[in-house]
Amino acid sequence: MTQGTTDRSFFTHNAAELAKQVQDGEVRAVARVISLLENRDPIGAAVLTHLSPSMNRAFVIGITGYPGTGKSTLIDQLIIAYRRLGQKVGVLAVDTSSPVTGGAVLGDRIRMQRHTDDPQVYIRSMATRGHQGGLAAATRQAIRVLEGAAYGVILIETVGVGQNELDVMHVVHTVVAVVAPGLGDDIQAMKAGLLEIADIVVVNKGDREGADATLRDLREWCKTVIRTVAVKGEGIAGLIAVIAEHERWRDLDSPELHKRRGLSIDLGTRAG
Numbered sequence: 001m002t003q004g005t006t007d008r009s010f011f012t013h014n015a016a017e018l019a020k021q022v023q024d025g026e027v028r029a030v031a032r033v034i035s036l037l038e039n040r041d042p043i044g045a046a047v048l049t050h051l052s053p054s055m056n057r058a059f060v061i062g063i064t065g066y067p068g069t070g071k072s073t074l075i076d077q078l079i080i081a082y083r084r085l086g087q088k089v090g091v092l093a094v095d096t097s098s099p100v101t102g103g104a105v106l107g108d109r110i111r112m113q114r115h116t117d118d119p120q121v122y123i124r125s126m127a128t129r130g131h132q133g134g135l136a137a138a139t140r141q142a143i144r145v146l147e148g149a150a151y152g153v154i155l156i157e158t159v160g161v162g163q164n165e166l167d168v169m170h171v172v173h174t175v176v177a178v179v180a181p182g183l184g185d186d187i188q189a190m191k192a193g194l195l196e197i198a199d200i201v202v203v204n205k206g207d208r209e210g211a212d213a214t215l216r217d218l219r220e221w222c223k224t225v226i227r228t229v230a231v232k233g234e235g236i237a238g239l240i241a242v243i244a245e246h247e248r249w250r251d252l253d254s255p256e257l258h259k260r261r262g263l264s265i266d267l268g269t270r271a272g
């Protein structure tokens with residue numbers, strides 16, 4: 001890598017070549033470029049300049065919620081549903097847990113494992129690697145790589161507990177907050193953070209006691225509240241429908257969307 005950064009022609013050639021491989025949908029190139037971006041290698045940024053930001057437009061959906069609410073199980077079901085709709089699906093599990101334990105990473109991988117043989121599904125964990133503030137930026141760049149490789153649906157999982165993770169949700173079009181029944185007072189706390197940024201609220205574990213009460217409570221607060229039982233695939237079609245409804249409202253060229261996704265900033269810094 002350092003070899004490439006010292007030789008300018010090699011550098012340019014390498015970045016252009018990698019961008020081409022990404023656009024050809026080569027999974028290894030996609031993985032490599034995202035790693036370069038995570039490591040803030042300049043070749044990663046150079047690849048982005050070769051990927052036209054308006055070329056492919058994906059549905060970018062954020063799935064956030066407290067630990068253990070069923071986000072990964074829900075994503076596993078969404079992958080199935082979007083694959084049935086013929087979409088190529090990318091998943092970024094944004095992991096802010098300790099890089100030493102990596103517990104959440106392993107858990108996420110296991111729950112979505114059945115898709116690993118499907119070449120139209122790309123699942124990746126993204127870690128903070130110590131640079132707290134850069135996670136949203138790295139996620140936004142990874143989205144551009146996946147869009148370049150023609151992934152039509154991109155799902156981003158975060159545990160929406162810290163500011164860093166809430167920031168990640170600013171790079172998506174549709175924010176889905178996943179809640180499990182029986183939170184009690186926690187709902188009050190969530191209203192100041194998680195629920196404030198949610199476009200859609202999912203009450204997952206709808207098979208659990210207290211689901212009705214949680215649904216009632218949240219419906220007073222949020223416009224779109226969906227009940228799911230992710231382990232059984234219940235409510236997934238309804239969720240897909242409200243996500244599609246929400247995505248329809250986004251204006252592809254709206255300044256707000258450009259701001260949210262940082263496209264205007266990226267365009268401003270592109271090499272001429």
Ligand SMILES: Nc1nc2c(ncn2[C@@H]2O[C@H](COP(=O)(O)OP(=O)(O)OP(=O)(O)O)[C@@H](O)[C@H]2O)c(=O)[nH]1
Nearest residue numbers: 066067068069070071072073204205206229230231
């Ligand atoms: N009863 C019930 N259990 C569920 C449901 N959905 C998920 N679970 C279980 O809840 C546990 C946590 O599910 P995950 O999908 O890993 O939750 P998560 O939100 O991704 O967890 P973290 O990534 O660790 O924050 C697992 O044991 C699931 O099987 C559901 O609808 N009903």
Ligand SMILES: [Mg+2]
Nearest residue numbers: 071072108157
């Ligand atoms: Mg998970």
